[in-house]
Amino acid sequence: MTTIESSASGAQPGLRARLDLPRRITLAAALVVIAVVVLLLGFIAWRGVQLFIGAGVPITQIFTTAWQPDPLSAGTNYGLLPFIGGTLAVMAVAALIATPLSVGLALFLAEVAPAWARRIVQPAMEVFVGIPSVVYGWLGLVVLVPFLRTQFGWLGFTTGFSWFAGSLVLSLMVLPTITSISYDAFVVVPADMRSASFALGTTRWQAIRHVVLPAAATGVITAIVFGLMRAAGEALAVQMVIGNAPVMPTSLTKPVTTLTSQITLDMSDATGTWNEALWTMGLVLLLISLTFVLIVRRLGNRRAPE
Amino acid sequence: MNRALTADRIATAVLWAVALFVIVVLIAIIGYFVVQSIPTFSISFLFSDPSDTQLGGIGPVLWNSVYMLVLTMLFTIPLGILGGIYMAEYAGDGWLTNAIRFSQELISSVPSIVVGLFGFALFVAATGWGFTALGGALTLMVFNLPLLLRLSEQAIRAVPADERAASLALGATKWQTIRHAVLPVAITGIVTGIVLTSGRVFGEAAALLFTAGLSTPVHYDFSNLNLLDPRSPWSPFRNATTLSVYIWKSNSEGLGAFVTEVANMSSMVLIVMVLGFNLSSRWLGRFLQRRVSGL
Amino acid sequence: MTPTLSKPLARPSLAATPSAVSRDAAVKLHAQNVSVLYGGRVAVRDVTLDVPEHSVMAFIGPSGCGKSTVLRCFDRMNDLIPSATVTGRVELDGEDMYAQDVLPVEVRRKVGLVFQRPNPFPMSIYENVAYGPRRHGLKDKASLNDLVERSLHRAALWDEVKDDLRKKSGLALSGGQQQRLCIARTLAIDPEVILMDEPCSALDPIATLKIEELIAQLKAEFTIVIVTHNMQQAARVSDRTAFFTLGEDRAGYLVELDDTLTIFTNPANQLTEDYVSGRFG
Numbered sequence: 019m020t021t022i023e024s025s026a027s028g029a030q031p032g033l034r035a036r037l038d039l040p041r042r043i044t045l046a047a048a049l050v051v052i053a054v055v056v057l058l059l060g061f062i063a064w065r066g067v068q069l070f071i072g073a074g075v076p077i078t079q080i081f082t083t084a085w086q087p088d089p090l091s092a093g094t095n096y097g098l099l100p101f102i103g104g105t106l107a108v109m110a111v112a113a114l115i116a117t118p119l120s121v122g123l124a125l126f127l128a129e130v131a132p133a134w135a136r137r138i139v140q141p142a143m144e145v146f147v148g149i150p151s152v153v154y155g156w157l158g159l160v161v162l163v164p165f166l167r168t169q170f171g172w173l174g175f176t177t178g179f180s181w182f183a184g185s186l187v188l189s190l191m192v193l194p195t196i197t198s199i200s201y202d203a204f205v206v207v208p209a210d211m212r213s214a215s216f217a218l219g220t221t222r223w224q225a226i227r228h229v230v231l232p233a234a235a236t237g238v239i240t241a242i243v244f245g246l247m248r249a250a251g252e253a254l255a256v257q258m259v260i261g262n263a264p265v266m267p268t269s270l271t272k273p274v275t276t277l278t279s280q281i282t283l284d285m286s287d288a289t290g291t292w293n294e295a296l297w298t299m300g301l302v303l304l305l306i307s308l309t310f311v312l313i314v315r316r317l318g319n320r321r322a323p324e
Numbered sequence: 325m326n327r328a329l330t331a332d333r334i335a336t337a338v339l340w341a342v343a344l345f346v347i348v349v350l351i352a353i354i355g356y357f358v359v360q361s362i363p364t365f366s367i368s369f370l371f372s373d374p375s376d377t378q379l380g381g382i383g384p385v386l387w388n389s390v391y392m393l394v395l396t397m398l399f400t401i402p403l404g405i406l407g408g409i410y411m412a413e414y415a416g417d418g419w420l421t422n423a424i425r426f427s428q429e430l431i432s433s434v435p436s437i438v439v440g441l442f443g444f445a446l447f448v449a450a451t452g453w454g455f456t457a458l459g460g461a462l463t464l465m466v467f468n469l470p471l472l473l474r475l476s477e478q479a480i481r482a483v484p485a486d487e488r489a490a491s492l493a494l495g496a497t498k499w500q501t502i503r504h505a506v507l508p509v510a511i512t513g514i515v516t517g518i519v520l521t522s523g524r525v526f527g528e529a530a531a532l533l534f535t536a537g538l539s540t541p542v543h544y545d546f547s548n549l550n551l552l553d554p555r556s557p558w559s560p561f562r563n564a565t566t567l568s569v570y571i572w573k574s575n576s577e578g579l580g581a582f583v584t585e586v587a588n589m590s591s592m593v594l595i596v597m598v599l600g601f602n603l604s605s606r607w608l609g610r611f612l613q614r615r616v617s618g619l
Numbered sequence: 620m621t622p623t624l625s626k627p628l629a630r631p632s633l634a635a636t637p638s639a640v641s642r643d644a645a646v647k648l649h650a651q652n653v654s655v656l657y658g659g660r661v662a663v664r665d666v667t668l669d670v671p672e673h674s675v676m677a678f679i680g681p682s683g684c685g686k687s688t689v690l691r692c693f694d695r696m697n698d699l700i701p702s703a704t705v706t707g708r709v710e711l712d713g714e715d716m717y718a719q720d721v722l723p724v725e726v727r728r729k730v731g732l733v734f735q736r737p738n739p740f741p742m743s744i745y746e747n748v749a750y751g752p753r754r755h756g757l758k759d760k761a762s763l764n765d766l767v768e769r770s771l772h773r774a775a776l777w778d779e780v781k782d783d784l785r786k787k788s789g790l791a792l793s794g795g796q797q798q799r800l801c802i803a804r805t806l807a808i809d810p811e812v813i814l815m816d817e818p819c820s821a822l823d824p825i826a827t828l829k830i831e832e833l834i835a836q837l838k839a840e841f842t843i844v845i846v847t848h849n850m851q852q853a854a855r856v857s858d859r860t861a862f863f864t865l866g867e868d869r870a871g872y873l874v875e876l877d878d879t880l881t882i883f884t885n886p887a888n889q890l891t892e893d894y895v896s897g898r899f900g
Contacts, residue, residue: 044414047409054469055431126340126342129339130336130340139343150527150529153527156575156591157357214734214740220724224754228750251435254437
């Protein structure tokens with residue numbers, strides 16, 4: 019780890035060599051990342067468990083479905099299931115909507131599109147990514163929600179604010195992520211393999227279906243998980259259109275809630291135990307995203323041995 | 325064979341349809357905002373104050389967005405570049421490096437609202453500052469630093485080994501090599517990374533809700549240069565509601581008579597700014613690339 | 620109705636001797652003034668040749684002179700390259716393969732191709748061989764099993780893999796075995812012609828020898844065209860040889876086509892003589 023000192027630098031050779039200042043400084047900068055993670059996990063975990071430690075709420079209670087946080091009304095209950103259920107439900111349906119579109123788009127780009135089409139679609143993807151979450155939320159609020167209410171009221175959309183609206187908006191936001199990672203997975207399949215299939219007299223779709231898709235399967239799954247990860251993280255757009263009703267998600271056409279929405283709604287006003295329950299929700303959200311990180315790592319490791 | 329051929333034709337048509345559908349949706353989204361904004365838009369919208377009764381402007385919040393961007397990048401850029409240098413030039417394969425990478429992965433997956441909560445706990449509550457631009461900037465740094473660090477690392481790694489070898493062979497130290505041979509070449513990628521990260525910072529809202537504050541600024545007196553005065557728009561120790569947060573607010577409280585128009589135009593401005601960042605990061609990258617590769 | 624190329628009514632099954640092919644043998648493949656251009660630049664110019672049925676023809680010549688390009692015209696694989704244009708006439712059993720109503724997919728069922736580098740699918744050995752027939756509609760398990768076994772036998776691979784057909788991945792075989800797997804895979808679709816694009820260049824000498832033996836056996840039922848860099852190989856396996864080279868306009872062209880023996884011992888063209896005697900190329 020000694021460095022060769024050039025006499026032109028003018029510094030004391032021996033001292034510099036031992037300290038290696040540049041290395042330490044840059045290392046310190048990189049360590050900030052670790053420090054931040056540790057602090058973040060620490061703070062959220064600490065505040066998150068206050069509900070149990072400080073206010074004495076039993077852990078099992080958060081797995082109930084009744085959300086009555088107001089200390090002034092009788093029978094307070096901090097059931098978080100509606101929010102956990104809502105978060106997962108909105109994520110799941112968003113993935114259901116986005117996946118076929120994303121994988122199809124990725125296949126289009128990787129296998130079917132002529133160069134001119136790619137030059138239009140790929141930048142379009144970047145535009146999609148660039149649109150901030152709040153803008154999607156706002157659009158959902160002023161366009162989608164009224165549309166669902168007026169045109170599809172007969173399906174059950176009373177106000178338009180609903181699980182479906184949340185998932186639809188979310189699917190738009192995760193579409194570019196799933197598309198780009200799937201595309202990477204398809205492109206990596208060796209050209210040789212497609213050629214081999216063609217040489218045996220198959221159509222292009224047969225080659226895609228029987229060679230490319232199976233070969234890229236792990237990559238596509240990773241793409242979907244990444245998309246879900248982003249979905250779990252996207253806060254505000256969903257909050258603006260789901261109606262924020264603290265009930266378990268039972269109907270696609272009715273308002274639901276998510277962990278994120280409740281936090282953003284109540285954080286400014288809630289005090290005491292109510293406030294601590296919100297922190298616990300933040301902790302749950304953090305744990306959900308950590309789970310996804312671990313899943314992605316597992317998927318990555320499974321691919322590595324090939 | 326017939327079935328296979330038909331299947332092929334159907335599949336091809338479906339894939340084209342998907343691509344077309346996505347493009348149409350995108351055009352519809354952008355088109356909606358353009359159409360809605362054009363009748364009411366004027367340049368003064370960007371600079372005038374918000375109003376409850378008339379069609380106000382977004383001057384103060386736009387200022388806040390820019391201010392937050394600069395403040396955030398002030399912290400993020402040096403740390404990001406230095407950290408990127410470490411990861412590209414000094415880091416080995418040991419547990420420390422793995423820990424850093426794992427941390428990067430973790431942070432990039434944490435929901436921004438949770439980052440906002442963390443920012444609140446640390447920079448608002450624990451420090452006693454209350455809602456401040458500084459708190460918001462530090463919170464934004466939490467997840468933008470790993471991003472910029474990774475982009476810088478990639479840019480530095482992309483510098484060919486030959487350049488380093490030549491420098492070292494002339495007797496320069498590692499640091500001199502980095503400073504004078506590697507960084508100038510990597511600067512292209514680093515600048516691209518900075519601009520890209522800026523786009524993300526500009527559009528962020530969730531992390532700022534409980535750190536930089538929610539209240540709508542009424543008017544900013546730019547002649548007040550006292551950095552410690554929370555009424556001065558130059559001070560980091562004040563509420564700093566940004567454009568994104570402002571749009572989010574449109575969904576909750578009544579913001580006055582022209583909420584919809586203002587939110588539509590604000591959205592248009594946001595889209596243009598973020599797209600501007602993304603596009604210019606690419607052009608800038610190409611432009612700098614040509615400059616640096618000796619023309 | 621799906622347009623198809625008509626099959627000949629009868630297939631002679633006599634094994635041709637390696638030395639000379641009867642002048643009366645039917646012409647299986649015919650190229651007439653075929654040129655191939657990549658994006659406007661001529662890669663191969665004006666090739667005319669006949670490949671007799673049940674024979675092995677070798678294409679030899681220096682690198683880049685278009686041998687593989689010409690080979691690929693015979694199964695329309697050049698169609699897959701967007702910038703490639705093929706002019707002239709290419710016939711299989713007297714019928715134009717590039718006619719408007721002829722599907723490339725149909726051509727490729729009758730004309731198989733073995734690539735330079737073995738490219739088995741990331742599937743089991745069984746799946747690899749069954750791939751072609753399955754895509755062409757064969758579903759019956761018993762028939763598939765039969766077909767796979769027969770194809771592996773004909774490719775001289777059966778004994779080495781018969782015990783873990785369904786478990787072992789095609790990629791887990793040695794290079795030589797992989798190439799024989801690719802040949803088995805091609806045989807399974809029951810083509811009439813087998814094209815081979817430098818099939819042994821990625822293999823060791825022993826594996827190469829095995830494949831050359833295979834070619835000699837396959838000749839009885841198929842027509843084979845093989846591109847090779849290895850002149851000794853061409854001399855060993857082929858009945859007729861076509862020598863290509865690069866012209867001054869950087870386009871490849873056919874210099875001479877004759878019985879292998881003649882090409883290597885007494886060629887008509889000086890360029891051919893120079894090449895086979897090692898003076899260039």
